[in-house]
Amino acid sequence: MIEKAASYLKIHLPEDRMPKIGMILGSGLGILADFIKEPIIIDYKDIPGFPQTTVDGHAGKLVFGNYQGQWVLAMQGRFHYYEGKDIFEVVFPVRVMNLLGIKILIITNAAGGINESFQPGDLMLITDHINMSGVNPLRGKNFDLFGPRFPDMSYAYDIELREIAMREAEKLKIPLKSGVYAMMQGPSFETPAEIRMLRILGADAVGMSTVPEVITAVHGKMRVLGISCITNMAAGILEQPLTHEEVLKTAEHTKVKFMKLIEAVVSAI
Ligand code: HPA
Numbered sequence: 001m002i003e004k005a006a007s008y009l010k011i012h013l014p015e016d017r018m019p020k021i022g023m024i025l026g027s028g029l030g031i032l033a034d035f036i037k038e039p040i041i042i043d044y045k046d047i048p049g050f051p052q053t054t055v056d057g058h059a060g061k062l063v064f065g066n067y068q069g070q071w072v073l074a075m076q077g078r079f080h081y082y083e084g085k086d087i088f089e090v091v092f093p094v095r096v097m098n099l100l101g102i103k104i105l106i107i108t109n110a111a112g113g114i115n116e117s118f119q120p121g122d123l124m125l126i127t128d129h130i131n132m133s134g135v136n137p138l139r140g141k142n143f144d145l146f147g148p149r150f151p152d153m154s155y156a157y158d159i160e161l162r163e164i165a166m167r168e169a170e171k172l173k174i175p176l177k178s179g180v181y182a183m184m185q186g187p188s189f190e191t192p193a194e195i196r197m198l199r200i201l202g203a204d205a206v207g208m209s210t211v212p213e214v215i216t217a218v219h220g221k222m223r224v225l226g227i228s229c230i231t232n233m234a235a236g237i238l239e240q241p242l243t244h245e246e247v248l249k250t251a252e253h254t255k256v257k258f259m260k261l262i263e264a265v266v267s268a269i
Pocket of ligand 1: 110111112113189190206207208231232233234235247
């Protein structure tokens with residue numbers, strides 16, 4: 001199915017516009033895809049074998065085109081494990097990107113801040129992750145075509161891409177924190193006790209995405225850049241309940257800064 005989907009896309013893309021960078025955009029940042037020039041837009045529903053979005057009114061689309069001088073492929077609408085999707089569906093687009101020859105994956109998300117020096121609205125460069133989701137997308141028969149049975153995760157978040165991001169953030173005077181992202185399965189937010197546990201384990205931020213895609217990308221030898229938008233302080237840190245509305249509101253307020261940084265990074269790659 002992955003090969004079928006990739007072949008379908010290759011037929012619909014001019015050879016001189018094959019994307020070099022893939023982008024999976026988290027809450028609030030999907031709008032970035034609207035700034036892609038000379039776009040070729042393909043609905044998930046038209047791609048053989050491609051998973052479908054479950055949220056009403058959010059048509060899933062792949063947007064191919066030029067962004068900051070680079071040929072890119074952005075996913076508008078991503079898949080979460082908590083939606084009830086099979087983990088192989090969650091990472092299917094990453095496999096397809098791999099077969100299209102994409103070598104760099106930029107992935108963003110909304111996350112709760114565990115590190116108490118963070119504030120809502122901060123951006124955090126992901127330096128490493130802790131997979132607390134209980135699933136691994138590489139379970140089952142290994143696809144030798146993509147990578148080895150036991151792939152190394154020591155350098156999952158590419159050091160050179162992290163340096164570019166830090167340099168560009170500094171140039172733009174956008175404060176960029178860095179830290180470890182822990183993935184919980186969701187969809188319930190964590191309890192305060194779980195957040196204390198994650199802090200002891202070394203996590204700086206927590207979210208419900210990204211880790212499966214990153215594991216899959218690294219398996220396929222893609223270089224990954226991950227950035228979180230800290231949309232809220234994690235449960236139990238502030239004396240207030242957590243809401244999805246707060247997450248969306250902070251993501252919305254942060255998107256201009258976030259987009260500027262991604263723009264600069266893509267043009268510097
Ligand atoms: N927890 C898990 N996922 C999240 C959070 C959180 O606090 N904020 C945004 N995504």
